[in-house]
Amino acid sequence: MTPQTDHEKIAFFHQQGYHIEPNVFSPEECDHLISFSNEFENAKSGTYKPQMMPHRTNEYFVRALKNPKLVKLAGLFCKGEPVGLQTEFFFCKPGTRGFSLHQDNFFVEANYGVFLSAWVALTDTSPENGGLIVYPESHKEGLLPVKKLDLPAISGQDPNANNEACIVPDKYSPIHATVPKGSALFIHGHLVHGSNVNLSNGFRYVLLTTYIKAGEKFRVGKYAQRAVVQLV
Numbered sequence: 001m002t003p004q005t006d007h008e009k010i011a012f013f014h015q016q017g018y019h020i021e022p023n024v025f026s027p028e029e030c031d032h033l034i035s036f037s038n039e040f041e042n043a044k045s046g047t048y049k050p051q052m053m054p055h056r057t058n059e060y061f062v063r064a065l066k067n068p069k070l071v072k073l074a075g076l077f078c079k080g081e082p083v084g085l086q087t088e089f090f091f092c093k094p095g096t097r098g099f100s101l102h103q104d105n106f107f108v109e110a111n112y113g114v115f116l117s118a119w120v121a122l123t124d125t126s127p128e129n130g131g132l133i134v135y136p137e138s139h140k141e142g143l144l145p146v147k148k149l150d151l152p153a154i155s156g157q158d159p160n161a162n163n164e165a166c167i168v169p170d171k172y173s174p175i176h177a178t179v180p181k182g183s184a185l186f187i188h189g190h191l192v193h194g195s196n197v198n199l200s201n202g203f204r205y206v207l208l209t210t211y212i213k214a215g216e217k218f219r220v221g222k223y224a225q226r227a228v229v230q231l232v
Contacts, residue, residue: 003019006076009021009073009076010076010077013077013186013188014077014188015137016136016137017134017135017136017137017138017139017140017187017188017190017191018134018136018177018185018186018187018188018191018193019073019077019185019186020177020179020183020184020185020186021069021073021183021184021186022180022182022183023182023183024067024069024070024118024120024182024183024184025064025067025120025122025182026182027181027182029064029182030122030123030181030182030205031122032060033060033061033064033089033122033205033207034122034123034205036054036058036060036061037051037054037089037091037205039058040054040057040089042091043091047155047156048091048092048093048096048155048156048203049091049155049156049157049158049159050088050089050090050091050157050158051088051089051091052086052088052223052224052225053086053087053088053224053225054087054088054089054207055084055087055229061087061089061207062229064087064120064207064209065084065087065209065229065231066084066229066231067209069184070118070120070184070209070211071211071231073118073184073186074116074118074186074211077116077186077188078113078114078115078116078211078212078213079113079114079213080114080213080214081213081214082211082212082213082214082231083211083212083213083214083228083229083230083231084209084210084211084228084229084230084231085108085115085210085211085212085218085226085227085228085229086208086209086210086224086226087207087208087209087210088158088207088208088224089205089206089207089208090158090204090205090206090207090208091156091203091204091205092129092130092156092195092198092203092204092205092206093156093198093203094198094199094200094201094202094203095156095197095198095199096130096154096156096157096197096198096204097151097154097157097161097162097197098130098133098161098194098195098196098197098198099157099158099161099162099194099195100149100161100162100163100164100165100166100194101133101135101165101166101168101192101193101194102146102164102165102166102192102193102194103139103143103144103166103189103190103191103192103193104116104117104187104189104190104191104210105143105189105190106143106146106166107160107219107221107224108189108210108212108218108219108221108226109217109218109219110189110212110216110217110218110219111216111217112142112189112190113188113189114189114212114213114216115189115210115211115212115213115216115218116186116187116188116189116210116211116212117186117187117189117208117209117210117211118184118185118186118187118208118209118210118211119132119179119184119185119186119187119206119208120182120183120184120206120207120208120209121179121180121181121182121183121184121185121205121206122181122182122205122206122207123181123202123203123204123205124178124179124180124181125177125178125179125180125204125206126176126178127176127178127196128196128199128200129196129198129199129200129202129204130195130196130197130198130199130200130204131176131177131178131179131195131196131204132176132177132179132185132193132194132195132196133174133175133176133177133193133194133195133196134174134175134177134185134187134191134192134193135168135172135173135174135175135191135192135193136172136173136175137172138168138169138172138190138191138192139188139189139190139191139192140190141169141190142190143190144166144167144168144169144192145166145167146164146165146166146167147164147165147167148163148164149162149163149164149165159223160223165194166192168192172192176196210226212228
């Protein structure tokens with residue numbers, strides 16, 4: 001059963017480690033974000049590498065980070081007042097290799113339960129076009145060990161996407177998420193997840209926004225250069 005009330009959503013998120021919220025952005029808002037993305041340097045260059053921190057150069061992405069539905073649920077899930085931390089725009093052109101299995105807090109190094117991500121589908125996403133793979137309940141393990149990968153770099157993916165992969169205990173089974181356009185998949189900071197190869201003929205546009213409970217510590221990161229964004 002799909003969670004309907006705030007109480008049900010909170011309970012599901014803390015039990016499963018994720019939650020899909022429909023209709024966070026309208027189709028028109030999704031189309032606007034995609035249109036603005038054409039002005040990013042990584043689109044103009046044709047590499048289509050994910051664009052880090054688009055909210056620092058485009059006011060529309062600031063408004064996306066501050067979307068009231070995203071902010072409300074982020075606060076409920078982190079049990080406090082949230083602040084913004086990061087945005088990243090994924091083009092995922094046809095043929096793009098998926099993000100290896102990982103936990104977001106491997107990079108952010110926040111305390112348990114105070115950091116989360118919202119993976120906003122700007123087009124319909126499915127396993128065929130690079131949709132997410134999630135391991136329900138794996139967030140309960142805390143940070144898991146990783147193994148180094150020996151994969152060649154590719155131009156259209158985040159540079160940290162395939163450096164290592166999370167070692168997932170056998171008791172967890174993956175599901176392949178289908179996320180409709182305008183919906184957001186909220187991800188607990190310790191939930192193991194990755195993404196599929198885009199085997200379709202179209203781009204799989206996604207905006208990632210991340211949030212942390214106000215006052216909590218986090219890793220800035222050499223590549224991401226995370227910084228707090230006040231949401232009110």
